[in-house]
Amino acid sequence: MHRPHSLRPASLGLLGAGITLACALPPASETATDSDTSTTTTEATTDVPTGTTAPTTTVEPPTSSTSTTTEGTATEPITSTTAETTTTTGCAAVCGDGTVECDEECDDGPANSDVVQGACRTDCAAAGCGDSVVDYLAGEQCDDGNEGDGDGCSAACALEAPANCGDGNLDLDQGEACDDGNLDPGDGCSAACQLELLGATCGDGAVDAGELCDDSNLDNGDECNPTCNLGNATSLFVGSPGILGLADGVGMTARISGTGGLAVDLDYLYLADAQNNCIRRIEIATATVETIAGSAVGMGGYVDDPDGLNARFAGLDAIATDGKTLWVSDGMNRRLRAVSLTPPFAVTTVAGSGASGVDDGIGDAASFDDNRGLTYYAGSVYMVDASAGVLRRFDPATQEVVTLAGSPYMNDTVDGVGAAARFVSPRYMASDNSGVLYIADTNGFHIRSFSTVTNYVGTFAGDGMAGYIDGIGTAASVHRPRGLASDGTSLYFAEFNQNTIRQGILATQEVSTNAGQHCDGNMMCPGAYMEGVGLAARFNGPFALAFHPASDSLFVLDSANRVIRRLQ
Numbered sequence: 089m090h091r092p093h094s095l096r097p098a099s100l101g102l103l104g105a106g107i108t109l110a111c112a113l114p115p116a117s118e119t120a121t122d123s124d125t126s127t128t129t130t131e132a133t134t135d136v137p138t139g140t141t142a143p144t145t146t147v148e149p150p151t152s153s154t155s156t157t158t159e160g161t162a163t164e165p166i167t168s169t170t171a172e173t174t175t176t177t178g179c180a181a182v183c184g185d186g187t188v189e190c191d192e193e194c195d196d197g198p199a200n201s202d203v204v205q206g207a208c209r210t211d212c213a214a215a216g217c218g219d220s221v222v223d224y225l226a227g228e229q230c231d232d233g234n235e236g237d238g239d240g241c242s243a244a245c246a247l248e249a250p251a252n253c254g255d256g257n258l259d260l261d262q263g264e265a266c267d268d269g270n271l272d273p274g275d276g277c278s279a280a281c282q283l284e285l286l287g288a289t290c291g292d293g294a295v296d297a298g299e300l301c302d303d304s305n306l307d308n309g310d311e312c313n314p315t316c317n318l319g320n321a322t323s324l325f326v327g328s329p330g331i332l333g334l335a336d337g338v339g340m341t342a343r344i345s346g347t348g349g350l351a352v353d354l355d356y357l358y359l360a361d362a363q364n365n366c367i368r369r370i371e372i373a374t375a376t377v378e379t380i381a382g383s384a385v386g387m388g389g390y391v392d393d394p395d396g397l398n399a400r401f402a403g404l405d406a407i408a409t410d411g412k413t414l415w416v417s418d419g420m421n422r423r424l425r426a427v428s429l430t431p432p433f434a435v436t437t438v439a440g441s442g443a444s445g446v447d448d449g450i451g452d453a454a455s456f457d458d459n460r461g462l463t464y465y466a467g468s469v470y471m472v473d474a475s476a477g478v479l480r481r482f483d484p485a486t487q488e489v490v491t492l493a494g495s496p497y498m499n500d501t502v503d504g505v506g507a508a509a510r511f512v513s514p515r516y517m518a519s520d521n522s523g524v525l526y527i528a529d530t531n532g533f534h535i536r537s538f539s540t541v542t543n544y545v546g547t548f549a550g551d552g553m554a555g556y557i558d559g560i561g562t563a564a565s566v567h568r569p570r571g572l573a574s575d576g577t578s579l580y581f582a583e584f585n586q587n588t589i590r591q592g593i594l595a596t597q598e599v600s601t602n603a604g605q606h607c608d609g610n611m612m613c614p615g616a617y618m619e620g621v622g623l624a625a626r627f628n629g630p631f632a633l634a635f636h637p638a639s640d641s642l643f644v645l646d647s648a649n650r651v652i653r654r655l656q
Contacts, residue, residue: 183212203544205595217245220541222522224577224595229282230522233541240466246280247521253281258354258638261410263466265521265576266637267354274298276637282521283576283637290316300640308558308600309622313591315578318642319656320602320622325375325643327651329617334364334379334386342377344368346647349406349462350571350634351414353429357634357643358414359652360404365389367396367407367416367427370652372639380433390421390442396433401425406516406632408462408469413484415462415469422456424471424482424489439482439489446476446496454489461517463525465540470525472514479514479527479538479545493538493545501532501552502545509545511536516632518572518579520594526579528569535569535581535592548579549592549599555609556586564599566590567609571632573642580642582630587615589630589644589655602642603655604630617649627653 181189186197194208201207205223206215215223220233222245230241237243240263249271250262256269259281266277274297278284289296291314293304301312301319308314311321326342333343345363352358352372359368366382381396382404383389389400403420414427415438423440427433438451445455458475469482470492478494493509502510512532519525526548527536534550547562555565569590571582579592580602588604603625607613615628628648635642642655 181212183210188212203539203542203546217243220539222524224522228522229280231541232523241523247278247282249280253279258411260353260464261412261467263521268638285315285317285575285577290314308591308602311621313602314598314600315575315591315593317575317640318591318602320625321656322603322619322621322625322644323654323656324619325652325654326370326377327649329649329651332363332650334361334366334384336368336377336379338377339375342375344377344650344652346629346645346650347631348404348645349417350632350643350645350652351407351409352634352636352643353409353411354638357636357652358407358409359645360407360416362404365401365404367401367404367414367433372636372641380431381427381435388420390418390423392425392436394432394434396427396435399425399435405460406462406471408464410464415464415482417459417462417471419459422459424456424459424469426484438484438487446473446478446491448480448490449488451487460515461527463517463519465519465521465525466523470517470519472511472517472527474513474515474530477511477514479511479525492543501529501534501547503536503547504545506543511545516570516572516581518574520574520576520579522576524594526572526574528572528581530568530570533566533568535566535572535579548597553609556583556606557609558590558600560599561597564592565609566599567606571630571645573633573635575635575637580633580635582633582644584629584631584647585611586613587627587630589627589633589642603627615648617646617651619653 179190181192188195192212193214195212196208200210202210205221206225218235220231222228222231228245229247231245232241235243240248242248250264252259254271258267264281265283267281268277271279273279291306295302299316302316303312306314327344328340335343345361348360348362357370357372361368364386365388366379369378369380381399382401388402391400393399401418405417405419408415416425418425422442423437426436426438439454441452441455443455444457447455457473460474461472463470471480476496477499478496479492481490481492493506494511495507499512500510511529513530514527515530516528523540525538529536533552533554535548537546537548549564550566551562553565554567556567557565567583567586569581570584573580581590586606588606589602591602592599603622604627616626618626627646630644631647632645644653646653
């Protein structure tokens with residue numbers, strides 16, 4: 089309880105709601121490589137609060153318990169105290185009784201938590217830097233569980249600047265999220281080369297420093313989002329609406345299949361073009377599309393080759409990049425592939441035997457079942473296995489694959505640490521660069537969170553029902569979320585069946601709709617194509633997302649329309 093805190097916010101209120109709506113089935117436009125059945129799940133009750141939902145369990149008599157974090161075959165004990173008697177001269181306090189006594193900093197009774205941001209901790213210490221939880225509302229940018237400097241997260245829980253920060257080159261492999269060529273704060277890219285949104289005055293009608301728009305309100309779906317960094321106006325970037333094909337070219341002259349994954353660096357948007365079995369590189373400044381790996385005529389297969397165009401893929405899904413290498417989930421081949429971003433774009437297999445399974449191991453000793461949802465963070469590639477319901481990590485240096493959370497084929501919705509957690513159908517993932525990953529549990533109708541520090545899986549949004557309600561945390565309903573992207577302070581996700589793009593603010597867990605028109609979660613929800621601002625725009629099966637800081641753009645792979653759209 090005497091742990092020093094650099095930031096000690098008041099405890100946050102906990103919100104929650106449950107709303108039952110009709111389950112939805114996948115649309116006919118969904119590809120064979122992503123065939124799934126929509127399933128309604130019952131959210132399990134755990135010992136720790138999930139998301140922002142207050143726990144319903146009562147506090148037990150003073151005891152201490154030890155849980156185990158499972159990471160591959162290694163275990164790391166994590167001790168959690170459920171009640172603690174504190175004795176000072178003439179004073180005794182019971183932590184967890186809801187009364188702040190003696191030297192307790194706080195005591196919220198059953199709401200004490202070691203995993204919810206801003207909550208009073210289970211030792212009755214106030215939330216603060218060094219407690220392994222990123223308290224966004226208190227201004228923390230990271231929290232690695234210690235108060236030391238020099239490890240990427242400072243003693244004040246601020247992200248530390250990489251060596252090359254400020255040189256104008258985006259070094260994703262060093263942890264940069266942006267690099268505008270200077271070390272000046274307040275210009276959208278911080279002195280640590282992290283995205284910064286200054287929106288303290290967002291909604292006052294004046295476009296201040298750090299804001300890109302301000303329409304005098306904090307509503308979404310209009311000309312400015314609630315964080316004043318996205319104007320919600322759509323435009324066509326690549327492809328021709330409704331025309332399927334495989335052709336390189338500029339803007340509307342190019343042709344794509346519509347499904348797959350997106351990744352971005354400073355200059356390029358990368359597309360894993362699923363039905364065309366190839367990787368496309370798109371110059372953001374000119375919208376010029378070039379095929380860099382895989383068949384130029386859409387031929388599938390499995391071939392590694394020093395020349396990317398001689399390589400073959402089958403069932404491409406998610407991709408991720410550190411700016412030098414593109415990692416590719418090759419679904420039907422059940423392998424993780426690497427594409428060098430130096431011409432001629434050599435393709436190699438880095439993990440996976442090709443056999444179906446969920447075996448950890450090095451290189452081809454590992455196996456995958458339904459590998460998807462790649463994201464790169466702090467030197468590692470994270471991925472999910474949709475069928476097995478697990479989260480895994482690949483180390484590019486050692487080529488080792490380790491399962492971090494979930495238990496294979498024990499599909500459910502349970503928050504918890506490591507193997508004790510459960511996913512229903514995790515499909516897509518994104519990092520906010522703070523040490524927290526976000527996962528679209530598509531058929532679980534949730535957005536989940538994962539701490540890379542503690543291995544804790546929580547629930548960011550969704551009530552577990554296939555509905556559509558904007559709201560806070562588990563008071564919101566998400567339908568079947570797919571592609572995710574983050575601007576460092578918000579999470580954006582695509583609602584494939586409801587034809588919308590939504591935003592969840594990381595600090596408050598408030599979910600709202602940026603663009604598109606939904607159908608209140610109803611199973612039959614026809615899509616369309618229309619450029620427009622916010623709710624006036626129309627999508628048809630938005631599939632994958634990528635946020636590009638340098639152009640303040642959110643790119644959307646609009647699958648059934650066979651195009652890539654841009655929100656600015």
